[in-house]
Amino acid sequence: MNRGQSFLLLLIGSVAILTIFVILPFVEYVIASAILAYILFPFHVRLSRWLRSLLSRRIRASLARRLGNMLSALGLILTAIVSVILPVAYISWVFARDLADIARGNSDIDVVAIEAEIETLTGQEIDVGELLTMGGQLLIDSLFGGVSGIVTTGLRASVGLSLALFLVYYTLIDGPMFVRWLRSTSPLPQHVTSDLVDRVDSMTRGVVIGHIVVALLQAVVAGIGLWAAGIPDVVFWTFVMAVLALVPLVGAFFVWGPAAAYLVAIDQVTAGVFLAVYGVLVIAMVDNYARPLVIDQQAHLNPAVILLGVFGGIYSIGFTGLFVGPIVIGVLAATLETFREDYDAI
Known part of the structure; x- marks a missing residue:
């Protein structure tokens, strides 16, 4: 590497750091x-x-x-x-x-x-x-x-x-x-760049549609049930379920299950039974059937990894971290998979 190339790389790195600082x-x-x-x-x-x-x-x-x-x-x-x-x-x-x-x-x-x-x-x-x-x-x-x-x-x-x-x-x-x-501009070979772009696209689509959209759908359906049963602070608990619903099968249950028990505890037995039945027949079915239909199996991430990305993203950058965290981890997974297959290094 000659002096001109070294200077240009140093300049690019310096401007990149300043750009990150600005945004x-x-x-x-x-x-x-x-x-x-x-x-x-x-x-x-x-x-x-x-x-x-x-x-x-x-x-x-x-x-x-x-x-x-x-x-x-x-x-x-x-x-x-x-x-x-x-x-x-x-x-x-x-x-x-x-x-x-x-x-x-x-x-x-x-x-x-x-x-x-x-x-x-x-x-x-x-x-x-x-x-x-x-x-x-x-x-x-x-x-x-x-x-x-x-x-x-x-x-x-x-x-x-x-x-x-x-x-x-x-x-x-x-x-x-x-x-x-x-x-x-990518310094990678053309076929590696194309493979990486395709994997990132597939992974992002799988995370956004297959996990986040289904979780939001399940939270909305569950929120309607809480509202119909008379649970207070419905919007707050719907937001909580949107995060927990990223854990398949049992996520939203951690809200609507105790909510049904709460209604029974305050002598609203009919409302509690309704919420429990609604949860089993409607809320749980959204997760059981909607997620396999829309998720891209090639972009599938372990639910624990998705949940880690959600909580880490929310803690790091706030509300938008609900979406950003899982996508960042998904892109990392796509990059590692591309590296493994195209360079056979893992």
């Missing part, structure tokens, strides 16, 4: 925008092609191509705002509010009835209210840095979401060009 405050939103653009891109391809064919009848083909891409990207972003971002923002706000109430000891849960039932069954006096308060405070400290940090996190999220929407737009427009640039 670090909003790195979760950058990654979230990439994930959202990845999900929207197949729709963008179809919609932009339809718009181009429609516009090409009235204007030049080159202009129709550019205008079709722009209108498709803007339309999909508006759709994502209405169908994804606004609901997620509302759920996040309610989750933070309910979590703050639990940390202050203001939960609507009938703590006295639970304590009395526990004492009847075990003969032990347990301060359930104090346990809930401690758990709520621990979560607030981990996710937001304390109650006062909720407002700061909300303001920062507003700026981050605005940035993410701009990034989604330009990723949809220029994404294919960026992928081609990566392929041409």
Whole structure:
């Protein structure tokens, strides 16, 4: 390696470190925008092609191509705002509010009835209210840095979401060009680069659709059951189930099972039995049937690895870590698999 190459590599490394330092405050939103653009891109391809064919009848083909891409990207972003971002923002706000109430000891849960039932069954006096308060405070400290940090996190999220929407737009427009640039710039042999890109694509699709989407679907279905049974703080518990549902078979049960027992303990036996039956016949079936249907077996990750990515991601970068953590681990798995097969080093 000559002096010029050494200097250029040093310059690239220095600028890369500075770039990471610049985007670090909003790195979760950058990654979230990439994930959202990845999900929207197949729709963008179809919609932009339809718009181009429609516009090409009235204007030049080159202009129709550019205008079709722009209108498709803007339309999909508006759709994502209405169908994804606004609901997620509302759920996040309610989750933070309910979590703050639990940390202050203001939960609507009938703590006295639970304590009395526990004492009847075990003969032990347990301060359930104090346990809930401690758990709520621990979560607030981990996710937001304390109650006062909720407002700061909300303001920062507003700026981050605005940035993410701009990034989604330009990723949809220029994404294919960026992928081609990566392929041409990669120092790996062309067949290894293609194999790596295909594996990362397959792994990301499997994690996003096969695990996260199914978990969110199961949490929504379970949340409807909690709401129908009259469980308080439904949005909060739905959010908790969205995380726990990433563990197949038993994940969401850790919420709706105790919830059914809680209803029986406070003498709402009918509601408790309804929730238990609904959980077995409906909630559990979503996991048993939906996950095998949509998951890409080639991109399958062990559920324990997915759960590790979820909790690690949430702890490291906040709410978006729910999606980012498993994907990062999935990309690592795809890279290791490519290395093993193409270089036979493992």
